[in-house]
Amino acid sequence: MSILQVLDLGLAILVLAIAGWTIAARELFASVVGYVAYGLLLSIVWIRLHAPDVALTEAAIGSGVTGVLLVTTGARLRGAGGVETAAPPRLSQRLMAGALAVLVAAALAAVVLLLPEPAPTLAPEAREGLAATGLGNPVTAVLIAYRSFDTMLEKVVLVLAVVGVWSLAPDRCWAGAPAPLGRARPEGALLFLDQALVPLGILVGVHLFWVGADEPGGAFQAGAILAAMWMIVMISRLTEPPRVGARWLRLALIAGPAVFLATGLAGGGMAGGFFAYPAGFAKPIILFIEAFLVLSIAVTLPMLVAGPPRRSPQS
Amino acid sequence: MIETPPALAATAGGSLLVLAILAPVAGILLSFALGGRFAERVALGLTPIGLAIAFAIAALVWRSGAPLVYNVAGLPPPLGIALRADGISCVMLAAAALVIAAAAFYARANFATPKGVMEARAPLAFWILVQAVWAALTILFVGGDLFNLYVALELLTFAAVPLVCLSGKPETLVAALRYLMFALFGSVFYLLGAALLYGAYGTLDIVLLAERMRALPAVWLAAGLMTAGLLAKTALFPLHLWLPPAHANAPAAASAVLSGLVVKGSFFLTVRLWFYVLPALPGGAAEAVLGTLGSAAVLFGSVLALRQERLKLLIAYSTLAQIGYLFLIFPLASGAHPWVADGWSGGIMQTLSHAFAKAAMFMSAGLLAESLGHDRIAEFAGAGRAMPATFFALGLGGLSLMGLPPSGGFAAKWLLLRASVAAGQWSWAIVMLAGGLLAAGYVYRILAPALSAGAIVLEAPPQRSREAIALALAIVAAALGFAPQSFFDFLEVGRAAATALR
Numbered sequence: 084m085s086i087l088q089v090l091d092l093g094l095a096i097l098v099l100a101i102a103g104w105t106i107a108a109r110e111l112f113a114s115v116v117g118y119v120a121y122g123l124l125l126s127i128v129w130i131r132l133h134a135p136d137v138a139l140t141e142a143a144i145g146s147g148v149t150g151v152l153l154v155t156t157g158a159r160l161r162g163a164g165g166v167e168t169a170a171p172p173r174l175s176q177r178l179m180a181g182a183l184a185v186l187v188a189a190a191l192a193a194v195v196l197l198l199p200e201p202a203p204t205l206a207p208e209a210r211e212g213l214a215a216t217g218l219g220n221p222v223t224a225v226l227i228a229y230r231s232f233d234t235m236l237e238k239v240v241l242v243l244a245v246v247g248v249w250s251l252a253p254d255r256c257w258a259g260a261p262a263p264l265g266r267a268r269p270e271g272a273l274l275f276l277d278q279a280l281v282p283l284g285i286l287v288g289v290h291l292f293w294v295g296a297d298e299p300g301g302a303f304q305a306g307a308i309l310a311a312m313w314m315i316v317m318i319s320r321l322t323e324p325p326r327v328g329a330r331w332l333r334l335a336l337i338a339g340p341a342v343f344l345a346t347g348l349a350g351g352g353m354a355g356g357f358f359a360y361p362a363g364f365a366k367p368i369i370l371f372i373e374a375f376l377v378l379s380i381a382v383t384l385p386m387l388v389a390g391p392p393r394r395s396p397q398s
Numbered sequence: 399m400i401e402t403p404p405a406l407a408a409t410a411g412g413s414l415l416v417l418a419i420l421a422p423v424a425g426i427l428l429s430f431a432l433g434g435r436f437a438e439r440v441a442l443g444l445t446p447i448g449l450a451i452a453f454a455i456a457a458l459v460w461r462s463g464a465p466l467v468y469n470v471a472g473l474p475p476p477l478g479i480a481l482r483a484d485g486i487s488c489v490m491l492a493a494a495a496l497v498i499a500a501a502a503f504y505a506r507a508n509f510a511t512p513k514g515v516m517e518a519r520a521p522l523a524f525w526i527l528v529q530a531v532w533a534a535l536t537i538l539f540v541g542g543d544l545f546n547l548y549v550a551l552e553l554l555t556f557a558a559v560p561l562v563c564l565s566g567k568p569e570t571l572v573a574a575l576r577y578l579m580f581a582l583f584g585s586v587f588y589l590l591g592a593a594l595l596y597g598a599y600g601t602l603d604i605v606l607l608a609e610r611m612r613a614l615p616a617v618w619l620a621a622g623l624m625t626a627g628l629l630a631k632t633a634l635f636p637l638h639l640w641l642p643p644a645h646a647n648a649p650a651a652a653s654a655v656l657s658g659l660v661v662k663g664s665f666f667l668t669v670r671l672w673f674y675v676l677p678a679l680p681g682g683a684a685e686a687v688l689g690t691l692g693s694a695a696v697l698f699g700s701v702l703a704l705r706q707e708r709l710k711l712l713i714a715y716s717t718l719a720q721i722g723y724l725f726l727i728f729p730l731a732s733g734a735h736p737w738v739a740d741g742w743s744g745g746i747m748q749t750l751s752h753a754f755a756k757a758a759m760f761m762s763a764g765l766l767a768e769s770l771g772h773d774r775i776a777e778f779a780g781a782g783r784a785m786p787a788t789f790f791a792l793g794l795g796g797l798s799l800m801g802l803p804p805s806g807g808f809a810a811k812w813l814l815l816r817a818s819v820a821a822g823q824w825s826w827a828i829v830m831l832a833g834g835l836l837a838a839g840y841v842y843r844i845l846a847p848a849l850s851a852g853a854i855v856l857e858a859p860p861q862r863s864r865e866a867i868a869l870a871l872a873i874v875a876a877a878l879g880f881a882p883q884s885f886f887d888f889l890e891v892g893r894a895a896a897t898a899l900r
Contacts (some may be wrong), residue, residue, distance in 0.1 A: 187623075194594065194616045203600025208477050229477050232470045236537070236549045239423055240556055242430060243530050247560040250523035254566070257519040328433070328517060337427045344424060356472030357416045 091131060098124045111160070115153040122146025135299035136222040139291070143307035148384050151314060155264070155388050217366030219297030226301065227369050231358045235347060238340040238376065241383045245336060249327055252391035258328030259396040261389035265318040273319040284312040292377050296366065302339075302373040306380025314385045324389040326396060332382065339379030343372050402474045405605055411458045412468030415481040415540050418451045418491065422533035429526050434517040437525035438510065445499035448532065452495040456488035465892040467542075475603030480542035482604075484892025486746055490539045490666060493750050497658050497757045497871065498532045504761050504867045505651035520564050524652070530557035531655055538663045544592040544602040544675075547667060551588060551631070555581040558660045561652040562644045573643035580630045580640045584664070587627030591620035595675075604674050611678040621676055621684070628671070631664035634725060635695035638718050642702075645714040650764020653710065657717045658757035662749055665724050669745075672728060673893070685728040692725025693829040700836030704843065709763045709773040712840060713756070716799060719833060720752045723814065726826050730817040737820035742893070743886040744813030747878065751806025754875035755798035761868035762791045765860040775844060779852025782845070787865040789848055794872035796841030801834045806878025 101124060105117030122145040129138035172180075209221045209229065216228045226234050252259075265273070288308035295301030316322050325332045346368060347358040354361040360368050425444045429437035459466055465484040474480065483491070505528070509521040534557055537550035559581060563574035596602055598616045611617065626637075633641035645657050672684070699718030706712035727745025731738045765788050767773040770781065782789045798807030811830055818826040 190619050191590070191594075194619045195597070197615050198594075198597050202597060205476055205600055212473075212477065229471065229473055230479060230545075232479050233546055233549050236423070236546075236553060239426060239530075239533075240549070240552050242426065243527070243553065243556040246430065246523055246526050247556055250519060250527075250560045250564065251566075251571075252519055254519050258517055333431050333433060337431050340423075341427045341431070344420060344427065348420065350471070351413060351416070354472075356470070357413065357420075357468075358471040359473075360471075 094124065094128060094131065098128060111157045112154070115150065115157055118153065119146050119150035122150065136220070136301065136304075139299055139304045140307075143304045143311075147311060148307055148388075151311075152388055155390070159390070215362070215365065216360070216369065218369065220295060220299065220301070222299070223295050223301050223369075227373065228360065228365065231343070231347065235340055235343040235358075238343065238379060241380070242337055242340060245383060245386055248387055249391050252327075252393070256392040256395050258326060259392040259394045260326045261324040261386075261391060262393040263317070263320060263323055264314065264389060265320050267320070269319040269321075273315075274321075277316060277319050277321060281312045281315060284308055284315075288312065288377070288381075292373060295373065296370060302376040303380060306377045307384060309377065309381035310384035313381065314388060317385065317389070324386070327386075327392050328396065332386075335378055335382040336386070337379065339372075339376035342375040346372055402469075405609075406469070406474045406480065406603075407467065408469045408474075409462075409464070409467045411455075412466050412481070414451055414455050414458070415466060415468045415483055416470065418448070418455060418540070419481075419533060419536050421448055421451065422529045422536065425529040426526055426533065429522075429529065433522060435511045437522050438506070441502055441525040441529050442506070444529065445495075445502055449495045449499055452488075452491040455483050456492055459483055459485065459488050459891055460888060463891055475543065475606055476601035479546050480603060480605070481540045482542040482892070483540045485889045486666075486669070486892075487539045488891075489746065489750060489889065490662070491536060493753050494532065494535045494539070494659055496874065497753055498528065498655065500757065500867050500871050501651045501655050501761075502528060504654070504764075504864050505649075507861060507864060508649055508651060520566075523560060524564060524649075527557045527561050528652075528655065530554075531561075531660060533557075535659055535663050538666055542604050544595065544604070544607070546602075547670075548585070548589055548592055551585055551664065551667070554660060554663050555585060555631075558656055561656060562648045564649055564652065565647075567647070569643070570647040573640070573647050577640045577644040580633075580637065584627035584630040587623045587630070588667075591622075591624030591627070594620035594623070604670065607675050608677060611676060613679050617676070617679065621671070621679065624671055625668060625684075625688075628664045628668045629691070632661050632668065632721060633718065634691055634721055635698050635718065636691075638695065638699070638721075641718060642711060642714040645717060645760075646708070646710040650710075650760055650767070653714075653760040653764070654757035657714065657760055658753040661717070661721060662724075662753060665721070665749065669727065673732065677732070681732050685732050688725045689729035689826060692722040692728075693826065695719060695722030695725070696829050696833040697722075697836070700833055700840065703840040704836060706840075707774060707776065709766065709775055709844060710760070712775065712844065713759050713763055716837065716840060717752075717756060719837065720748070720756070720799060723748050723811070723830070723833065724752075726814050726818070726830070729823060730814060730821060730826065735821065737817040739886070739890065740813045740820065741817035743889055744810050744815075744817060746889050747806055747813060747881070748810035751798045751810055751875050751878045754871045754878070755795040755805075755807065758791050758868045758871035758875065759795040759799075761864070761871070762788045762795070765864060765868065769856045769858055769860050770854070771857045775847060778844070778848040779850050780848075780854035781852075782848035782850075784854050784856055785860055785865075787862075787869055788860055789845065791865070791868040791872040793841070793845055794869075794876050796837075796844065798872075798875045798878075800837040800841055801830075802838075804879040805876045806881070807875070809879045809881060 101117055101121045105114050105121055108114035108117055122141055126138040126142040129141055209225055213221060213224055216224050218224045288305045291300035292305035317324060350359045351357040421444060425440050429440045455466060465482050468481045470479045509524040511518050511521045530553060534550050534554035541547040541550055559574050559578045562577055563570040594616050595607060598614055599607055599610045601607060630637040645653050648656060696719050699715050703712050703715035706715055724745060727741060730741030731745055763773060769785060798805040801807045801811035815827050815830055
């Protein structure tokens, strides 16, 4: 057994252990922390599987943004009171849920081992088509060229998620702003974090977007990092969540899918098919779309974390 | 560049399929950006456009007798995404366009932005979400790629769940959360199955998968996971717990869309899965299980509907039962037997007639609740005389639920009965007859007190135009009973290739 294999085995055991701990933890906060750690470990697993794009996404979205979302939810639930005192499920229910989970996991594990070897894949075709798109990263090509239709629709799902969250607002607060993310008086450490991390984070985000065309990275990871930077600034109360009625906010939220849709429609007239790119211009158009996607993702994720409007528009 | 094989080539007019999807998607974005009253105007303005596109697609398929195909980005599968409209896609597209348009015009009274404000919460959300339901269903009906269909399922979930709790009352929030749990469970299981199929065959395209399909363990597990997920979203017994509170507590226009169309979206995908992706699997057991669950749903849902005190809950439980009939399509239309044409026609007819009948009934129930101030069945005495058009719509819809002529429900159950007799599978026939009797019981329970004499004071008379909308849908449900043979032939378009694989 080589040293890497030993490390992989250790990683696998650690992932399983953290997953078990996340489920077993009694405290909501503890299990959220477990979940974030689990996501970070998973992203290392993806790197070991030579899938850096997935690793970046897992770290940024699966662990990062979801973690913030869960922590915020937990804090609000505690504020609402009485949540963790609810009667726990009966032992029989827990046993049944556990048995079902074990059954599905075991069946999946068995079947994955039985899958054909080598696995049938579209990776060669995806790489072959790269020349036509002018891109260097086949993952980006799948997302923004071959299956751009799916990606556009997923961005619309994000808009709907925002609509769904906002629809939970009390009527009198409509078009007002969500509650602030942080405490009234931020600590010095948080302000230091703002000064040290945020400029750097913005640079990293823009860089990830720019290199995403040819290297691991892309709109989603870049947008997630920029979103995190905006959230840090909001948590330290240097800025407040905007009013949900603000025109600029609405436009920023739909900019990505709208530009995507418009170029997709234009392709029907100019490139011989909806969502096709005219030969020779694919790369600049793709970067153009991605820039707006980054903007929309960077605005959407913090608005999901901020939650529905809680303050009436006058206040 | 390799030549595209004929099975995957695009057809003339295929671009209509993309437009059918992009129109409501553009509507969502436009409504969200402009906000306020524009959301309503965009949604209403879109209904004639969407209707025109849906009927144009149906006309093209009818004339050519072959499915309409479009490869998005000009890239054929397996690398690209294909959209395909066959006979059943066309009728579902048309039904969705009609029911959504009706629901939108019906909802104007409830979801107008009040005077004096720029924008209000519930109207903005409603107009955006209803367009999102439309977009998601359109993709589900024409999607040819399992992952594209997953995105449509997600779109549908995120559109349907907030509709349940638009009123903001605590009990609707509980219902919406429970719905969300079931729907997300369904999504995860579907996605797991789709990933397994990609792992086994290296493609997500339905036509390519069907050609390569073998009965591998991975395929069986994928089929089981995807089916379980889709059943949870369709609320088939025993995964039905979320449906009655969600559908009964939503605003009436939303209930009409949720009960009439949304559950049909995941049912349609189940049909796609078993009849178009997996027809090469040795049949029998899985189909029998689905048919048995459907039968249990018919009996269980009908008995519970009989026992409800409130009209909206009764109609919601009746949806559980009527969903059960849909699943008889699996034992009665699979394989290469002489009776499968009847089973297929009956199953699809049930999907259509229930969509119209149930939408009409929920809209009528909404009008009743607004005019009476409650929907307690026991206190309906005299209401039939005060609101005749509303009760006529309820009665016509009920006719279809019972399966009495003339109605689409009768045609559907008659065809299913004929198929089960021809197949010698008598148990389904008995369930259908029992279900019809029970439905007669719960429809009688609505109509009998309403038709009895009694003095009733309406808080406000129902709007004529809204009564007309509900009645029009109920009449469509009844008129489906007169569908000619050419209509049932149309439902077979695009199915021949799939059944030939057996």
